[in-house]
Amino acid sequence: MTGLDVRLRAVLGSFVLDAVLDAPSSGVTGLFGPSGAGKTSLLRCLAGLTRAESGHVRLGDETWQDTTAGIFVAPHRRGVGYVAQRGDLFPQMSVRDNLRYGMQRLPQARQRLTWDDVVDWVALRPLLGRDVSRLSGGERQRVALGRALLASPRLLLLDEPLSALDEPARHEVQNCLGDVVRRLDVPVLYVSHSLTDVARMAERLAWLVDGRVADAGSVTQVLGRMDVARWRGEEIATVLDGHIRSHDQAYHLTAVETPLGELLIHGRPEPPGTEVRVQINARDVSIGLRPQEGSSILNELPLEVVEIADLTASDCLIRLARRSNGPVLFARLTHRSRDQLNLGPGRSVFARVKSVAVVD
Amino acid sequence: MMLNWRAIALTAELAGVTTAILIIGGTPLAWWLSRTRSRVRPIIEAVVALPLVLPPTVLGFYLLILLSPSGAIGAFWESLGGPRLVFSFPGLVVGSVLYSLPFVIQPLHNAFRAVPDSLLDAAAALRAGPLDRFRSVVLPLARPGFLTAMTLGFAHTVGEFGVVLMIGGNIPGRTQVLSLALYNHVEALEYGRAHTLAAGMLAFSLAILLVVYSLNRRFETPRL
Numbered sequence: 001m002t003g004l005d006v007r008l009r010a011v012l013g014s015f016v017l018d019a020v021l022d023a024p025s026s027g028v029t030g031l032f033g034p035s036g037a038g039k040t041s042l043l044r045c046l047a048g049l050t051r052a053e054s055g056h057v058r059l060g061d062e063t064w065q066d067t068t069a070g071i072f073v074a075p076h077r078r079g080v081g082y083v084a085q086r087g088d089l090f091p092q093m094s095v096r097d098n099l100r101y102g103m104q105r106l107p108q109a110r111q112r113l114t115w116d117d118v119v120d121w122v123a124l125r126p127l128l129g130r131d132v133s134r135l136s137g138g139e140r141q142r143v144a145l146g147r148a149l150l151a152s153p154r155l156l157l158l159d160e161p162l163s164a165l166d167e168p169a170r171h172e173v174q175n176c177l178g179d180v181v182r183r184l185d186v187p188v189l190y191v192s193h194s195l196t197d198v199a200r201m202a203e204r205l206a207w208l209v210d211g212r213v214a215d216a217g218s219v220t221q222v223l224g225r226m227d228v229a230r231w232r233g234e235e236i237a238t239v240l241d242g243h244i245r246s247h248d249q250a251y252h253l254t255a256v257e258t259p260l261g262e263l264l265i266h267g268r269p270e271p272p273g274t275e276v277r278v279q280i281n282a283r284d285v286s287i288g289l290r291p292q293e294g295s296s297i298l299n300e301l302p303l304e305v306v307e308i309a310d311l312t313a314s315d316c317l318i319r320l321a322r323r324s325n326g327p328v329l330f331a332r333l334t335h336r337s338r339d340q341l342n343l344g345p346g347r348s349v350f351a352r353v354k355s356v357a358v359v360d
Numbered sequence: 361m362m363l364n365w366r367a368i369a370l371t372a373e374l375a376g377v378t379t380a381i382l383i384i385g386g387t388p389l390a391w392w393l394s395r396t397r398s399r400v401r402p403i404i405e406a407v408v409a410l411p412l413v414l415p416p417t418v419l420g421f422y423l424l425i426l427l428s429p430s431g432a433i434g435a436f437w438e439s440l441g442g443p444r445l446v447f448s449f450p451g452l453v454v455g456s457v458l459y460s461l462p463f464v465i466q467p468l469h470n471a472f473r474a475v476p477d478s479l480l481d482a483a484a485a486l487r488a489g490p491l492d493r494f495r496s497v498v499l500p501l502a503r504p505g506f507l508t509a510m511t512l513g514f515a516h517t518v519g520e521f522g523v524v525l526m527i528g529g530n531i532p533g534r535t536q537v538l539s540l541a542l543y544n545h546v547e548a549l550e551y552g553r554a555h556t557l558a559a560g561m562l563a564f565s566l567a568i569l570l571v572v573y574s575l576n577r578r579f580e581t582p583r584l
Contacts, residue, residue, distance in 0.1 A: 049481050075484040076492075082485040088478045092500040101496070102486030144482075151486050 010052035030202030037208040048075035081153030087144035102151025122146040138169030224328040236282040284354040285331035299353040367541040375517040378456040382464040390468035420526025447529040463512040471505020
C-alpha cells in the first residue's frame with residue numbers, strides 16, 4: 001500500500017506554501033523547520049482545514065484533493081487525527097464525552113481502535129470522570145491524543161503536541177506518544193522544534209524552509225545538513241542508526257555498529273542485532289590529528305573533514321564523514337582549535353567522542 | 361384590581377412571536393457576522409444596530425408608509441394574498457422584529473465570536489460536519505448568549521412604544537399592547553390603573569433581568 005502523496009500550493013496572505021511531501025503508509029515523519037516555514041499550514045491543508053489553491057493530496061488509494069480533477073474532500077470526511085499544541089478539548093464536555101466525540105461519528109464497523117485499547121495506551125482511565133477544566137497540561141494533551149485515536153484516523157497529524165508543556169508533563173506525554181505511534185499503522189506527521197523529540201519519534205524527517213520542503217530523508221541525513229545544524233544553534237547533534245554488535249560483560253559496555261564506525265556505549269540490556277539510535281552532541285566531539293594514546297576516551301573515529309562553517313564569534317562547526325555523501329558527525333570547536341590544527345575540507349582526522357546517548 | 365388582560369395577552373403573544381422569529385432568523389445572521397471576512401459585514405452590522413440609535417417613531421413612520429396597502433412592500437405582500445400589515449398584529453410583529461433585532465443579534469454575535477476556531481477545527485477533524493459542529497460545539501458554548509438574546513428580545517419588545525403606536529394604531533384588543541394601554545390610562549387621568557400597569561412592567565423587567573444575570577453566572581464556564 002502506498003502512503004501519503006502530497007503536492008500543494010497555497011497562497012496564504014504574503015506567505016506561499018509550495019510543498020511536495022511523501023510519507024510511507026506507517027511510521028513517523030518528522031517536520032522540522034524554522035518558525036513560519038509553513039509546517040502548521042501544511043498540516044492544515046492536509047486536514048482540509050485550509051484549502052490549498054492547487055495540487056493534490058492522496059492517501060493510499062483515496063484522493064482528498066486534486067484540483068485538476070476538481071476534488072476536495074471536506075475535513076470531516078477525511079478522518080484525520082489532529083493534535084495541536086493546546087489540545088483544543090471541548091470545554092463544555094467531560095473527558096469521557098471528549099473522547100467519544102469522534103468515535104461516535106464513525107460507524108462501529110469502521111472503528112479500528114477499541115475504547116479499551118486507547119484508554120490503556122494513553123493511560124486515560126483515571127481521567128474519565130474528570131472535568132476538562134481540571135486537567136493539567138499533560139493530561140489535556142493525552143486526552144486530545146486519545147480523542148484523535150478513538151476516531152480511528154487514517155492519518156495522524158501532531159502539531160507540536162509537547163511544546164506547551166513543562167518538562168515533567170512533556171516526559172509523561174512523550175512516553176505514551178512514542179508507544180502509541182509504534183502501534184499505529186497509519187502515517188504520522190510530527191511537527192516539533194526539539195531535536196530530541198524528533199530523534200526519539202521519527203523514522204524520517206522533512207526539512208521545511210520558506211514554505212518548501214527543502215529536503216526529506218532519513219533522520220541522520222536531514223539532521224546532518226549544515227543549514228539544519230546551524231538553525232539548531234545551541235542544540236546541535238548527530239543522530240545515527242546502528243545495531244548492537246556485542247556486549248563486554250566484564251566492563252559492562254556495549255559495542256554499537258554505526259555507519260561511522262563502532263562506538264562503545266554504556267551496557268545495554270538488548271541482545272546483539274537489536275537496532276538502536278544514538279545521539280552525539282556536537283560539543284562532545286573533539287578532534288585530533290593522530291590517534292590518541294593514554295586517553296580515557298573510548299571512542300575515536302577516523303574521519304575526514306567535509307565542511308566547516310562559522311557558528312558564533314568563537315566557535316565553528318565541522319562536518320566530518322567517513323566517505324562523501326555518507327552520514328556525518330558534527331564537531332563544535334573553537335576557531336582557535338581549527339586554526340591550530342589547520343583544519344580544512346579533505347583533512348583526515350580522528351574524532352574523539354566523549355559521550356554517546358542512546359535515544360529511546 | 362382591574363387588569364387589562366387583553367393587553368397583557370397581546371403583549372405576551374407579540375413578544376413571544378417576535379423573539380421566536382428573531383432567534384430562528386438571527387442565529388444564522390449572527391453566525392455569519394461572527395465568521396465572515398466579507399467587506400459588506402460592516403454595512404450589515406450598521407443596519408442591524410440602527411434601531412439602537414434611531415427614534416422608534418422614525419422606524420414606525422417608514423414602516424407605516426412601506427407596509428400600507430399602497431406602499432411598496434404592502435402592495436406586493438397583499439398581491440400575494442398576505443394579510444393587511446398596518447394596524448394589525450402581523451404589522452406589529454414586523455415592526456417589533458426590526459426594532460428588537462440588535463438586542464438579539466448582538467448577544468448572539470458576541471457569544472459566537474467567543475467560540476474559538478480551533479474547537480471547530482478539532483470537531484471537523486473528528487468527523488463532525490458543519491451543522492453537527494454548530495449543534496455540538498457552538499450551541500452549548502453559546503447557551504448564555506442565547507439566554508441573553510431571548511430575554512432582551514422579549515423584554516425589549518414588551519417595552520416598545522413608538523413603533524407599535526405608529527404601525528399598530530393603538531386599537532384595543534387588536535394592537536393595543538401594555539405600553540400603549542398605560543399611555544391611554546395616563547391620558548385619561550386614570551392614575552390608579554396606570555400605576556398597576558407601570559409597577560407590573562417594572563417588576564417584570566427587573567425579574568427577567570435578575571433571572572438572566574443569575575443564570576449567566578451559573579453557566580459561566582471556566583476560562584482556559
